[in-house]
Amino acid sequence: MRIAVTGGSGFIGSHVVDRLIDAGHTLFVLDTRPPHRPDVTYRQVDLSDLGGLVQATRDIDVVFHLAAVSNVNDAYDHPVGTVRINVTGTVNVFEASRRNGVGRTVLASTVWVYAGAHGDAPLDEDAPFHLPSAGHIYTSSKIASELIAHNYNELYDTPFTILRYGIPFGPRMREQLVIPRFVQMALNGDAITVHGDGSQFRNYVYVEDLADAHVLALSDDAENDVFNLEGAEPITIRRVTEAIRDCLDIPMEVEFGEARPGDYAGKEVSAEKVKRVLGWVPTTTFEDGMRRYLDWYLADAQAAEARVSEA
Numbered sequence: 001m002r003i004a005v006t007g008g009s010g011f012i013g014s015h016v017v018d019r020l021i022d023a024g025h026t027l028f029v030l031d032t033r034p035p036h037r038p039d040v041t042y043r044q045v046d047l048s049d050l051g052g053l054v055q056a057t058r059d060i061d062v063v064f065h066l067a068a069v070s071n072v073n074d075a076y077d078h079p080v081g082t083v084r085i086n087v088t089g090t091v092n093v094f095e096a097s098r099r100n101g102v103g104r105t106v107l108a109s110t111v112w113v114y115a116g117a118h119g120d121a122p123l124d125e126d127a128p129f130h131l132p133s134a135g136h137i138y139t140s141s142k143i144a145s146e147l148i149a150h151n152y153n154e155l156y157d158t159p160f161t162i163l164r165y166g167i168p169f170g171p172r173m174r175e176q177l178v179i180p181r182f183v184q185m186a187l188n189g190d191a192i193t194v195h196g197d198g199s200q201f202r203n204y205v206y207v208e209d210l211a212d213a214h215v216l217a218l219s220d221d222a223e224n225d226v227f228n229l230e231g232a233e234p235i236t237i238r239r240v241t242e243a244i245r246d247c248l249d250i251p252m253e254v255e256f257g258e259a260r261p262g263d264y265a266g267k268e269v270s271a272e273k274v275k276r277v278l279g280w281v282p283t284t285t286f287e288d289g290m291r292r293y294l295d296w297y298l299a300d301a302q303a304a305e306a307r308v309s310e311a
Contacts, residue, residue, distance in 0.1 A: 005020070019214060048084065063097055090148050164228045170206050200237055221277050
């Protein structure tokens with residue numbers, strides 16, 4: 001297939017590109033910066049540019065729409081820009097797919113949508129949302145994006161798949177994310193500052209496991225459906241700090257402060273449906289994933305220092 005990935009130069013997107021190429025597909029990266037590998041076609045396009053998106057997806061079979069404001073701190077600081085990128089950008093992608101008759105548009109969503117969900121745990125894909133409890137601009141923008149996918153299917157017969165990500169981690173994570181920030185603090189000898197008491201949890205999912213699910217999502221069984229790509233077990237923020245300490249084997253001080261406004265405290269979310277329908281199960285434990293990530297992090301930092309020395 002000829003597959004386009006918006007945000008294909010980013011953390012998750014780059015791993016999705018890797019997996020799709022390994023599966024034999026021809027990849028096109030739609031992004032504002034070049035991809036991490038040279039054997040893909042790069043089409044520079046911004047989500048706000050509908051004409052550019054229409055042109056970039058003209059010969060595409062499937063679009064994976066991953067580009068978005070995904071840092072919740074950025075979403076908190078820039079709510080208008082977040083809605084413009086996450087919501088209007090999603091409309092533009094689906095409109096481009098509609099005009100070009102793209103076979104499937106796969107939307108990257110998040111388990112944060114369950115922040116406002118009511119019902120018995122574990123929550124599955126049919127859990128009803130209580131919108132006043134959504135809690136965050138980021139959450140609302142993702143719920144709105146999912147509605148757009150359903151709307152385009154109902155009104156224009158545009159096929160979709162929605163993948164609700166657990167919290168991904170692994171090589172190429174952005175420096176602003178929690179785990180890289182904690183690692184840098186630990187290596188600098190600084191106290192790690194945790195927002196809240198550390199009991200809030202995430203079902204972290206190793207990014208390469210997450211990318212595997214995108215290949216499976218090309219199945220006809222995934223058309224016009226929603227899947228939770230949740231990690232295997234809940235990981236508290238306190239456990240994250242302990243894993244960093246154990247992997248780096250260095251003394252580390254942790255301080256606890258006030259919780260962030262609208263933060264996702266964590267909900268028990270079921271990944272049973274994606275296992276049953278597509279056969280996806282995350283196989284990398286949190287501790288193994290952390291070791292792999294830290295090996296990559298330290299090697300990348302060493303390579304960066306070598307480049308500076310050569311310059």
